[in-house]
Amino acid sequence: MAARERNGVLAIIPARSGSKSVPHKNIRPFRGKPLIAHSIEQGLAAHNVDRVLVSTDSADYARVARDHGAEAPFLRPADIAQDLSTDLEVFLHALKWLEQEENYRPELCLHLRPTYPLRDVADIEGAVAMLLERPDVDSVRSVTLAPHTPYKMWRLDEASGLLRPLLESDIPDAHNVARQALPPVYLQNAAIDVVRAEVLLNARSMTGSRILPYRMSEIHDIDTEFDFAAAAWNASGALPSGKTFVFSLSALVADGTEDKLGTSTPNPATIAVVNRLHSLGNTVLVSTTRDPGSDAAAEAAQRLDQWGVKYHRIVGGKPRADFHVDDAMIPLFALQRWLDHNT
Known part of the structure; x- marks a missing residue:
């Protein structure tokens, strides 16, 4: 057997067809083209991304993906295209298929969600470069400052009926401390994730344990009709x-x-x-x-x-x-x- 090709940065765009909140949202028109086309074009435009692949369970979605320049060499099995299917299942399936059919394994996998159409290509390139420059790190994840601090959040203890702090902290009475005095907390914004293929395959994790932040200022992930409207208005600046x-x-x-x-x-x-x-x-x-x-x-x-x-x-x-x-x-x-x- 020939030696496995082992190089490059592979962008994977998961795009199942069974969205409940917004039917067929991944191919719904947004700013003149299918929603998924924006992520495809951004991946193709990034100078340090080698391949852009769409994993979908729909032949129609695959055709749309290919029409906009992406690879869509297989249809994802139905059992990993469900509401509760995980990103890890999708990525492992794609990597297994590429290794079996093409004897190819990338160094890095870039996760571009089709529901985030307003990301900048420069941010993709920056996040990929960050992981390439840090061989000691497992992954890079895009984050933004959380709008609300979890230090002031609670969970309900069902047995006692009492509130318990969501976060265990060494800050005394953190929930009563002024917000400005609390440590900054970051929220993943679903724009860009980059992870080593070895981490996916060996640790069975989308991030591993050593994660670098790629800081961004906004969240534009689309999950509902309201999100579609807000993203469209944000895109037009009006x-x-x-x-x-x-x-x-x-x-x-x-x-x-x-x-x-x-x-x-x-x-x-x-x-x-x-x-x-x-x-x-x-x-x-x-x-x-x-x-x-x-x-x-x-x-x-x-x-x-x-x-x-x-x-x-x-x-x-x-x-x-x-x-x-x-x-x-x-x-x-x-x-x-x-x-x-x-x-």
Whole structure:
């Protein structure tokens, strides 16, 4: 048997077809091309990446990948293309296939998730170079400063019913210490991971134990409809404008029900978001379970006016819109957080 080819940096882009939160999100159009195409093009553009391979269970996804320049030499088995399938299973399968079929094993594996379309090629090159320069390190993982410190987080002890600190720390009463005095904590942002092939194969780990941070400033991973919208708006550098948002009438009421509207109190957090979207030039609709032409709907309109809600009209059912703001589509807290972040 010929000696195994053992060199280079292999980018692997996992792209299964069974997304539940956003169906077929990996090939959904984003800025004029399938979402996965952005990661493929970034991998191909990086000067220190030798191959870009897509691991998918879908022939359609494989065709899209090849159309944009990636290799897609196999279809991933269904048993490692499930909701709970791990990245490690995907990478080990790809490495085994390449070794058996091509007698090839890379030195480094670069993990590019197709759900992070806004990464810079320079960051890919920087993370790869970092691991190439440090033979004593197992992997490099992109991180950003965590927005909330885990020193002030708790877990519930089910047996006693008491709160326990999430982190065991040598800082006395860390949960009562000023946030500014606590150590900085980093959150993995899903943009770029680089790991030695030997670590994957021998330690059966995506990172190993010696991990270098590649510091980044943002997170743009796409997992929900809201994430798609936020990434698109971040890409254009603009807040949402010219879109249609639908809020349920119950979301504008403090107790979450429209049954007793006459005695209900307003939900100021929701109303603030509605008014902000209205001021940005979006169409805001309020949906109700009542007949829009009924006296009850007229009462609702009167209450909304009293509460200072800026909207365009009350509608019945679930009308066509760009976004429905509810737990099934865009959670209110996420929309509010995004608007505040871009103020």
